[in-house]
Amino acid sequence: MANQVVVVQQPVANSGNPLMVTGIDGHRHWSTGLFDCFSDITSCLMGYFCLPCTICSVASRTGECCCMPYCVPGGTILMRNRIRTIGGIQGSACNDCMVMSCCGVCAVCQMQRELDNMGLP
16 A cells, blocks of 8 residues: 555645735736737727726626726725725736726726636636
């Protein structure tokens, strides 16, 4: 009979601290680029023609109220940060702010694609 190994302690993600799920810098990049809008034509068209609906959809999929982006100052920046946290994606609040300010429609489409790729309904 082969030797059996019994695991008595589950491995933790961040060097022994069970309160941290991932490192401070995240462990991966976005699964699609900011300007990969045409890789998913549905999210591209929804983002371009009905951006408020797309933003509400992203908010709902991240567990927030669909009105949050419109009632909370900087709500879309917070949603981007939440998606990065959930997915362990590298980045910073400053970068999130700049991306949402300069390329908002593309960023919302990227967030929609990321949620699709992460399998969040």
